[in-house]
Amino acid sequence: MNTVTDSFGSMVFNDSVMRSRLPKDVFRQVQRSMNEGVRLDSAAATIVANAMKDWAIEKGATHFTHWFQPMTGITAEKHDSFIAPVDGGKVIMEFSGKELIQGEPDASSLPSGGLRATFEARGYTTWDPTSYAFIKDGVLCIPTAFCSYGGEALDKKTPLLRSMEAINREGLRVLKLFGNEGVTSVRTTVGPEQEYFLIDRAVYDRRRDLQYTGRTLFGAKPPKGQELDDHYFGAIKPRVQEFMKELDEELWKLGVMAKTEHNETAPAQHELAPIYTTTNIAADHNQLTMELMQRIARKHGMVCLLHEKPFAGVNGSGKHNNWSITTSTGVNLFEPGDTPAENAQFLLFLCAVIQAVDDYQDMLRICVASAGNDHRLGGAEAPPAIVSIYLGAELEAILDAIESGTAYGGREKEQFKVGVHALPKFPKDTTDRNRTSPFAFTGNKFEFRMLGSSQSISGPNVVLNTAVAESLRQYADRLECAEDFDADLHELIREVVRRHRRVIFNGNGYDAAWVAEAEKRGLLNFPATPDCVPCYIAPKNVELFARHRVYTGPELHARYEIKLDSYCKVVRIEALTMLDMLWKDILPAISAFTGELAASANAKRAMLPVDVSYESAVIQKLSDLSASAAIHGRALEKAMEGVKTQKDTLAAARYYCDRVLPAMESLRAVVDEAETRCAARWWPYPSYGEILTSVK
Numbered sequence: 001m002n003t004v005t006d007s008f009g010s011m012v013f014n015d016s017v018m019r020s021r022l023p024k025d026v027f028r029q030v031q032r033s034m035n036e037g038v039r040l041d042s043a044a045a046t047i048v049a050n051a052m053k054d055w056a057i058e059k060g061a062t063h064f065t066h067w068f069q070p071m072t073g074i075t076a077e078k079h080d081s082f083i084a085p086v087d088g089g090k091v092i093m094e095f096s097g098k099e100l101i102q103g104e105p106d107a108s109s110l111p112s113g114g115l116r117a118t119f120e121a122r123g124y125t126t127w128d129p130t131s132y133a134f135i136k137d138g139v140l141c142i143p144t145a146f147c148s149y150g151g152e153a154l155d156k157k158t159p160l161l162r163s164m165e166a167i168n169r170e171g172l173r174v175l176k177l178f179g180n181e182g183v184t185s186v187r188t189t190v191g192p193e194q195e196y197f198l199i200d201r202a203v204y205d206r207r208r209d210l211q212y213t214g215r216t217l218f219g220a221k222p223p224k225g226q227e228l229d230d231h232y233f234g235a236i237k238p239r240v241q242e243f244m245k246e247l248d249e250e251l252w253k254l255g256v257m258a259k260t261e262h263n264e265t266a267p268a269q270h271e272l273a274p275i276y277t278t279t280n281i282a283a284d285h286n287q288l289t290m291e292l293m294q295r296i297a298r299k300h301g302m303v304c305l306l307h308e309k310p311f312a313g314v315n316g317s318g319k320h321n322n323w324s325i326t327t328s329t330g331v332n333l334f335e336p337g338d339t340p341a342e343n344a345q346f347l348l349f350l351c352a353v354i355q356a357v358d359d360y361q362d363m364l365r366i367c368v369a370s371a372g373n374d375h376r377l378g379g380a381e382a383p384p385a386i387v388s389i390y391l392g393a394e395l396e397a398i399l400d401a402i403e404s405g406t407a408y409g410g411r412e413k414e415q416f417k418v419g420v421h422a423l424p425k426f427p428k429d430t431t432d433r434n435r436t437s438p439f440a441f442t443g444n445k446f447e448f449r450m451l452g453s454s455q456s457i458s459g460p461n462v463v464l465n466t467a468v469a470e471s472l473r474q475y476a477d478r479l480e481c482a483e484d485f486d487a488d489l490h491e492l493i494r495e496v497v498r499r500h501r502r503v504i505f506n507g508n509g510y511d512a513a514w515v516a517e518a519e520k521r522g523l524l525n526f527p528a529t530p531d532c533v534p535c536y537i538a539p540k541n542v543e544l545f546a547r548h549r550v551y552t553g554p555e556l557h558a559r560y561e562i563k564l565d566s567y568c569k570v571v572r573i574e575a576l577t578m579l580d581m582l583w584k585d586i587l588p589a590i591s592a593f594t595g596e597l598a599a600s601a602n603a604k605r606a607m608l609p610v611d612v613s614y615e616s617a618v619i620q621k622l623s624d625l626s627a628s629a630a631i632h633g634r635a636l637e638k639a640m641e642g643v644k645t646q647k648d649t650l651a652a653a654r655y656y657c658d659r660v661l662p663a664m665e666s667l668r669a670v671v672d673e674a675e676t677r678c679a680a681r682w683w684p685y686p687s688y689g690e691i692l693t694s695v696k
């Protein structure tokens with residue numbers, strides 16, 4: 001008996017469970033609602049709910065919840081037990097079709113970005129039948145979308161599902177032009193690679209900054225950081241191994257195809273990659289993965305840090321969103337194929353992505369922007385904040401040849417004609433060499449590498465799906481009227497390459513020269529969140545999302561507000577935490593240590609005429625530093641007062657970025673220097689060295 005294959009999906013109400021527990025016609029109805037979005041009628045819903053409940057109770061569940069993803073980026077659940085009273089003071093276990101299909105959680109504490117007036121606190125959750133129900137901790141979880149009384153999306157799932165519809169619609173139009181008659185739908189697929197840190201619970205418990213903000217706000221560089229690169233692919237420590245084993249097992253039970261687990265570049269850093277799946281399911285699974293990582297780490301006496309930059313000077317954590325489009329007949333549209341016709345279709349879909357990345361650079365930057373990720377993007381470890389696309393030399397050479405009408409190097413004298421000639425074979429493994437690109441073609445998929453480790457993948461995939469749907473819409477509009485399809489297609493591809501080639505960059509994205517080069521090319525460069533967020537509501541973006549019915553104007557506005565507001569909140573909590581640590585722990589510790597030194601120096605001197613220059617020098621230095629830290633602390637307090645006078649959320653975010661963050665930086669520099677001079681015994685917090693090696 002193979003226990004992994006037996007336990008895989010054992011906590012999921014999946015197709016095989018449904019087939020065995022539902023009457024044939026009801027099972028077929030559920031399939032139709034999954035594949036074609038047809039709503040279940042109430043009789044069928046009642047039968048499904050009953051079967052789900054019986055199955056869940058057999059697995060030990062006592063409660064159910066509509067599991068949804070509010071605009072906080074994490075998941076929300078409100079548990080209801082199955083019990084219902086019957087005569088004689090007894091209860092029975094009940095779950096109705098109505099309860100399965102719709103819920104009405106009180107949503108007043110969840111962010112709405114102004115979409116919901118406080119007097120209308122209710123929100124509605126609606127079952128997403130394309131994502132299976134599952135049992136987590138004895139609770140039957142039903143993946144749901146979440147919207148307001150007026151029907152506005154208050155969550156991350158609804159727009160994602162809408163964007164998948166958009167790319168399905170426009171993708172099918174284009175595929176029809178290439179004669180793909182048998183294709184009934186296209187869906188995007190995602191495999192998100194998740195980075196994280198594991199540290200010992202004991203060191204975590206001694207650091208308020210990690211507890212309150214997820215990152216260290218102080219901390220001097222350790223003598224050994226990640227310089228020797230000896231962690232990556234190194235042997236996995238036994239404790240981490242045990243954690244990974246349990247994590248895999250729990251994820252597998254939930255049907256999450258956790259596949260690859262390894263160490264990452266920084267000490268204490270690791271990565272998990274699942275096998276890719278349909279985008280909305282990948283998004284649900286990634287949320288579950290992050291939740292389980294944190295929970296299981298605790299069980300093993302560790303804490304999982306998902307922050308994008310928990311430690312200054314040490315690589316941060318990101319998430320690589322591997323993305324592609326697959327047809328209902330199982331064809332990956334980013335596989336170049338073998339015949340001229342397949343190649344032509346591939347080139348057009350490739351163009352759709354190139355154009356989307358160029359036209360919506362701003363949205364791609366915005367969808368990964370957060371206070372945490374700002375510490376990472378543009379550093380010499382993560383993609384730059386400039387959005388560009390990497391294709392590899394071979395593919396770029398072909399696009400060049402098409403654009404300029406010159407002969408492609410690999411071919412004889414002939415020009416390359418789309419739809420007529422076959423593409424030369426380009427070796428797959430050369431397409432993934434560039435690790436510095438924010439958006440890379442990796443042979444048969446695209447890897448969007450700017451995502452922060454803690455963020456939901458929904459937002460980035462909403463942008464990708466919708467922006468590519470828009471390119472495809474334009475192509476379909478044009479090619480549906482083509483007289484000579486191959487010639488018009490060739491011309492269209494030429495034009496797209498000519499217009500958007502500025503966004504193609506195969507060089508080193510970490511190189512400072514790229515910043516200047518990108519500026520010359522007219523590419524956007526938004527170093528920080530408040531720089532890019534105003535573009536959220538730029539007319540071209542409002543129009544994009546409205547046209548494809550992904551976000552209404554007010555829905556987009558709400559997200560703009562929430563992004564700015566959470567940026568402000570994060571920086572505010574960080575600043576307050578720093579001050580708390582400074583006044584309550586750091587300055588008292590320095591004072592006590594220098595006092596102890598002074599007492600010991602005085603005692604020694606009273607006894608013998610010994611040299612106490614070490615004590616004097618340290619007392620002098622640390623006293624200077626603590627005086628300076630106190631000044632910087634007061635300056636930070638003063639900066640925080642200025643927030644109150646900002647006229648709106650954008651101004652406040654700008655202010656936090658320009659005034660508060662630099663004040664925090666200056667304070668940190670002084671304190672970190674003090675840490676290097678202070679006796680370890682007196683320093684109130686575990687050092688970077690201790691934290692990063694805390695898991696043995």
Ligand code: ADP
Binds near residue numbers: 190193277323324432
């Ligand atoms: P690496 O990027 O480390 O070379 P792979 O290319 O094998 O590794 O895969 C990285 C991630 O990309 C995995 O999560 C994998 O499932 C995912 N992936 C592979 N093919 C596709 C695809 N067609 N669509 C979406 N994700 C994919």
Ligand code: MG
Binds near residue numbers: 193320447
């Ligand atoms: Mg990868």
